[in-house]
Amino acid sequence: MSDIKDVQTPERLIERALRHASTGPAHPAKDLMRELATVLQAALAREEEVRKAAYLDGVRSAVKVVREKKEAIRSQTGDGSAEEVGAVHDEVTTHIADIANEGRVSVDGLVRLVARLEDARADAATLDRDVVRAYYALVNRGQPTSADVLPNGRPTESLDIALAIATRLLPAGWWSLGATFDVAEEVPTAMVGADQTDEQPPRKAARPARALLAATFAAVAARGL
Secondary structure (H helix, E strand, O other): OHHHHHOOOHHHHHHHHHHHHOOOOOOHHHHHHHHHHHHHHHHHHHHHHHHHHHHHHHHHHHHHHHHHHHHHHHHHHOOOOHHHHHHHHHHHHHHHHHHOOOOOOOHHHHHHHHHHHHOOOOOHHHHHHHHHHHHHHHHOOOOOOHHHOOOOOOOOOOHHHHHHHHHHHOOOOEEEEEOOOOOOOOOOEEEEEOOOOOOOOOEEOOOHHHHHHHHHHHHHHHHOO
């Protein structure tokens, strides 16, 4: 049983291999064991460095987002009352929670979000929040970095943010957007594909950014999670 406990972790197994390779008569197999153990030891050390770097990257990202969010809210509310300070704190806390969102996201949920983005009657503020939540829930399924943190602003109004969402969720994909200055004359229409061979139907919405977001989440849903 003690041997089983000794090999429960890679570090202990490497230590045992190095001890075994350094005792007794020399043998080519021991030389190979020592070399393999040394390589594995170096790989584990590099993995730990990567984990530490990722953690520090996340901390720096959170600090940056908090600072930018506070400044943005302070510029809107002023320095004044305790209520305003409390509002700043609540907004920042909510924003950080969104970035750290590891909640479950489903194909059905994305389909419903697409329908709401295409609905001109849908509340813009609620849509912005749900778009951000869905984005981070999808991004955080992989290995996010500070580069995945969205800039401040409203995704349903900002083409820059909508495009950032599209390119980060579908880095190998493509997109097209058609719109006129007079949206009453022609409703903005967007198409997004998960890759160069993916063809999805066009999506229309009241605003260009909404159309692009609808097409993006539709392509993600069609690809599957």
